[in-house]
Amino acid sequence: MEEQIKQKQVDEPNITKFQIDKSEKRRRLKGMLFEKILFLCTIFGVVVLVILLFDVFRTGFSWLDADFINSFPSRFPKNAGLKSALVGSIWVIGLVTLISFPLGVGTAIYLEEYADKNSWFFRILKLNIANLAGVPSVVYGMLGLAVFVEFLGFGRSILAGAATLSLLILPVIIVAAQEAIRSVPSNIKEGAYALGATRWQVIKGIILPYAAPGIFTGVILAVSRAMGEAAPLILVGAVGYVPFLPRGPMDTFTVLPIQIFNWVSRPQAEFQNVAAAGIIVLLVILLSTNGFAIFLRNKYQR
Amino acid sequence: MLNSQDKSLLYAKEEIIKWILRFFASVSILTTLGIIIILFKETFAFFNEVSIIEFFTSATWAPMIKPRSFGILPLVVGTLMIAVGSSIISIPIGLGSAIYLSEYASKEWSKVIKPILEILAGIPSVVYGFFALTFITPLIQKILPQTGVFNAASASIAVGIMIIPMVASLSEDAMRSVPDSIRHGAYALGATKFQVVVKTVIPAAFSGIISSFILGISRAIGETMIVAIAAGASSELNLNPLQSIQTMTGFMVNASLGETPRGTIEYKTLFVVGALLFVMTLIMNLFAKLIVQAHEEGY
Numbered sequence: 001m002e003e004q005i006k007q008k009q010v011d012e013p014n015i016t017k018f019q020i021d022k023s024e025k026r027r028r029l030k031g032m033l034f035e036k037i038l039f040l041c042t043i044f045g046v047v048v049l050v051i052l053l054f055d056v057f058r059t060g061f062s063w064l065d066a067d068f069i070n071s072f073p074s075r076f077p078k079n080a081g082l083k084s085a086l087v088g089s090i091w092v093i094g095l096v097t098l099i100s101f102p103l104g105v106g107t108a109i110y111l112e113e114y115a116d117k118n119s120w121f122f123r124i125l126k127l128n129i130a131n132l133a134g135v136p137s138v139v140y141g142m143l144g145l146a147v148f149v150e151f152l153g154f155g156r157s158i159l160a161g162a163a164t165l166s167l168l169i170l171p172v173i174i175v176a177a178q179e180a181i182r183s184v185p186s187n188i189k190e191g192a193y194a195l196g197a198t199r200w201q202v203i204k205g206i207i208l209p210y211a212a213p214g215i216f217t218g219v220i221l222a223v224s225r226a227m228g229e230a231a232p233l234i235l236v237g238a239v240g241y242v243p244f245l246p247r248g249p250m251d252t253f254t255v256l257p258i259q260i261f262n263w264v265s266r267p268q269a270e271f272q273n274v275a276a277a278g279i280i281v282l283l284v285i286l287l288s289t290n291g292f293a294i295f296l297r298n299k300y301q302r
Numbered sequence: 303m304l305n306s307q308d309k310s311l312l313y314a315k316e317e318i319i320k321w322i323l324r325f326f327a328s329v330s331i332l333t334t335l336g337i338i339i340i341l342f343k344e345t346f347a348f349f350n351e352v353s354i355i356e357f358f359t360s361a362t363w364a365p366m367i368k369p370r371s372f373g374i375l376p377l378v379v380g381t382l383m384i385a386v387g388s389s390i391i392s393i394p395i396g397l398g399s400a401i402y403l404s405e406y407a408s409k410e411w412s413k414v415i416k417p418i419l420e421i422l423a424g425i426p427s428v429v430y431g432f433f434a435l436t437f438i439t440p441l442i443q444k445i446l447p448q449t450g451v452f453n454a455a456s457a458s459i460a461v462g463i464m465i466i467p468m469v470a471s472l473s474e475d476a477m478r479s480v481p482d483s484i485r486h487g488a489y490a491l492g493a494t495k496f497q498v499v500v501k502t503v504i505p506a507a508f509s510g511i512i513s514s515f516i517l518g519i520s521r522a523i524g525e526t527m528i529v530a531i532a533a534g535a536s537s538e539l540n541l542n543p544l545q546s547i548q549t550m551t552g553f554m555v556n557a558s559l560g561e562t563p564r565g566t567i568e569y570k571t572l573f574v575v576g577a578l579l580f581v582m583t584l585i586m587n588l589f590a591k592l593i594v595q596a597h598e599e600g601y
Contacts, residue, residue, distance in 0.1 A: 031496035038399070124331065132330060134520060134583060136525075139576055146340040150564050199316060200315065228427070276432065
């Protein structure tokens with residue numbers, strides 16, 4: 001009898017302990033499974049990137065040589081090259097930088113240093129910039145077609161394309177430059193004001209030098225985004241076959257992404273190799289400029 | 303000491319600079335106004351020639367060849383197919399990565415993964431289009447041999463992959479802004495990490511997460527080059543994802559590759575489709591913003 005009771009006392013907690021263990025185990029298992037799934041989601045992007053790069057290099061690497069860089073487009077895949085697209089891209093990007101840099105940085109300076117934060121102009125500007133960032137890039141193409149190509153009479157030119165892309169990346173530059181300007185410590189600014197400097201002297205002498213790395217990083221990232229854009233330029237009238245080099249900003253043009261699009265769209269299988277070779281060139285340029293921007297950001301991060 | 307003439311010169315310079323900067327700032331407002339005015343103007347001209355009822359109810363889209371027909375429905379259906387298809391990829395995987403990066407990953411891991419996601423986000427959409435056509439489509443064809451060379455599924459997957467980093471980074475921001483005190487409170491009640499994440503962090507960040515989904519879908523609707531390359535150009539009403547479709551953006555590219563002189567009905571059609579696209583994405587973007595604002599909680 002005593003033995004039995006003792007046995008029961010010993011057993012009972014054991015049973016409940018076992019039950020707790022079981023549900024606890026299930027709880028832990030669920031947590032572990034969840035973490036594994038999340039990890040797979042995170043790694044998915046990395047895996048896709050590797051496959052994508054592998055796919056592009058496998059298809060295009062053997063087609064990449066000096067001839068490819070130095071030739072004009074051709075009906076024959078073996079002779080096709082991206083000389084005119086490369087030069088066109090350099091023209092467009094150069095002009096985009098010239099237009100969007102002063103506009104974007106100027107707007108950011110105005111927003112951060114001049115505008116009254118309670119005024120209606122400031123609020124509309126802020127809302128407007130946030131909304132512009134979400135407008136699809138083809139819609140900028142429509143704007144470029146109607147305003148730059150037709151209304152201002154630029155025609156289907158490099159200048160029309162560059163102006164369109166400048167408006168497209170303007171919100172990105174403004175936001176990046178604003179953040180950089182905001183990171184300038186206010187005690188340095190106030191020190192300069194205390195010495196009798198005017199607002200512009202403070203901006204020129206203190207704020208811009210201090211914010212420069214952040215501003216440059218933002219501008220490089222934005223401009224490299226413009227370099228990969230094709231859709232708005234198709235609307236503005238860049239064409240896929242340009243067998244000459246542009247001599248000025250009013251010439252017709254093509255750029256790398258449009259040349260690639262043109263090759264991808266052709267039915268002959270060999271043009272896929274040519275397209276892949278073009279993509280390698282584009283990605284090398286983009287990854288090195290982006291890498292440089294990220295290097296700049298990390299080096300000067302405060 | 304500055305004499306008064308120098309001083310007034312200095313002030314004048316300050317004023318001029320201020321006005322120049324203000325002009326620069328107004329360029330972004332002029333951009334918005336420009337977009338609205340030109341889209342509205344050409345849309346108005348379009349509906350002078352085509353009945354608005356036909357536009358929204360007819361199921362035949364043939365604006366370029368006679369007999370012309372202007373039913374936008376096939377393009378809207380094509381666009382929605384891409385939006386839904388890409389969300390199936392981008393929403394779960396984007397949210398999953400966001401939870402992992404915000405709640406589980408060590409700092410070192412985050413430092414490795416995040417730049418890779420940034421690279422993924424920075425790859426031009428023509429490259430994704432190439433990837434869809436030369437890698438994803440053959441892969442689908444291996445499993446489902448009836449799949450066409452151009453199909454909605456392949457383009458949707460590529461668009462979804464492109465949008466993952468955006469959903470991930472916006473959702474991660476939302477979850478990071480949930481204060482640790484809330485997590486600690488849940489731990490103190492005996493919750494496991496899984497329970498903390500699913501029952502406290504995600505609900506607390508819910509509005510931000512939903513808003514990232516909406517912005518992702520809006521981005522998919524506006525995506526152009528991937529669909530122009532991989533989804534085809536069939537403007538027939540079609541719900542089969544393994545067949546060729548046409549989206550609104552895809553139509554705009556295809557139409558622009560041909561001749562669309564100003565004043566013609568082709569030119570106006572381009573703008574009316576653009577106007578519909580603009581309105582759709584604008585409503586979604588504003589909606590995403592409203593959700594966040596309405597649920598902004600002061601912790």
